[in-house]
Amino acid sequence: MRVGVSAALKGILLPALCVACDAVLSGEDRGLCGSCRSRLLPMSEPCCPRCGVPADSATEPCLGCVASPPPQEGTILWGSYDGILRQAVLALKHRGHDEIARPLGQRMAARIGLAPWFDGITMVAPVPSHGLRRLRRGSSAAALVGADLAATIHRPLKPALRRHGLHRQAGHTRIQRMQLPPGSFSAKPSVQGERVLLVDDVSTTGTTLRRATNSLLSAGAEAVYCIAIAHAPDPRRM
Ligand SMILES: [Zn+2]
Ligand SMILES: [Zn+2]
Structure with missing residues (x-):
């Protein structure tokens, strides 16, 4: 070579x-x-098929989703934000190691191939990062992983979402995060009729996924499914 x-x-x-x-x-x-x-491993416990968090059943929605279903039809939070996966995500997000996107994107693609809704996906859209961060860092972690994931599952990658507002989520408490103004995303009309796979890096409360899903649905997307690299139960570890 x-x-x-x-x-x-x-x-x-x-x-x-x-x-x-x-x-x-x-x-x-x-x-x-x-x-x-070889030690980058997916979540081992059963996870709620609707919101993706560890739960009693991998086939039935968790109690939280029964009480208040999220707008997306399904969610996969690939791994737990810990150990090697956490180091890999931090290197991708903050240290410019774009090459980490490939092993992560390929592993997420393998997992998503098992989802019952996999065949229906028509496009992949990354959750955009905040404007300031994007200028400083180039492509966001979600966009890099989304590109590898989309290439692996042979679906088009479309930057269909815009993020508005100057709020940065890292550093906000959970309460502050829940109170951020709705409509901090807007989706392009081209998502109309699409069954979108939304890709994010780390999900904590799920608020970002719900908000981005709502804007895709408002713009006419037929259905939205979500995948994030990792689930961080504790927002302080972002
Ligand atoms: Zn759930
Ligand atoms: Zn090593």
């Missing part, structure tokens, strides 16, 4: 390290070493 000159030089000057364990990466490894990659 041909290696670019700059990549080769970089390899000589600065050996690439695993973002999770700091081991020197060998061969074709990018971002994560083989050992850490």
Whole structure:
């Protein structure tokens, strides 16, 4: 395989390290070493098919969803925001390690292939990051993972959502987050009639997924399904 000159030089000057364990990466490894990659595991407990959080049953909606169903038809929160997965997400979100999107996107695609609604998906849309963060960081984690996921499941990736307002969610308490003004997303009319797979990075309370789903449905989407890389039960760990 041909290696670019700059990549080769970089390899000589600065050996690439695993973002999770700091081991020197060998061969074709990018971002994560083989050992850490093999320990990137999906959630093992049963999860509510509607909101995605760990629950008693993987087929029946949880009590929270029975009492107050979310607007999306189904949700998969791929892993628990812990250990190697947390290190990988942080490297992707804040340290510019875009290459982490591929192993994550491919694993999420494998999981989503098992969902009963998988065949109906017509497009993939990432949850957009806040304007300021996007300017600073380039593509958001959700957009990068969404691109790999969409390519793997052979569906078009469409940036169908816009995020409004200057509020940043990290740092807000759960109560503040629940009180952020509704309508902080708007969706393009092109989502009309689509069955959208919405992709986010880390989900805590599910508020972002619900809000983005509502704007897609208001713009005429036929149905929305959600997937996030990880579920963080404790918002302080974002
Ligand atoms: Zn490692
Ligand atoms: Zn639920």
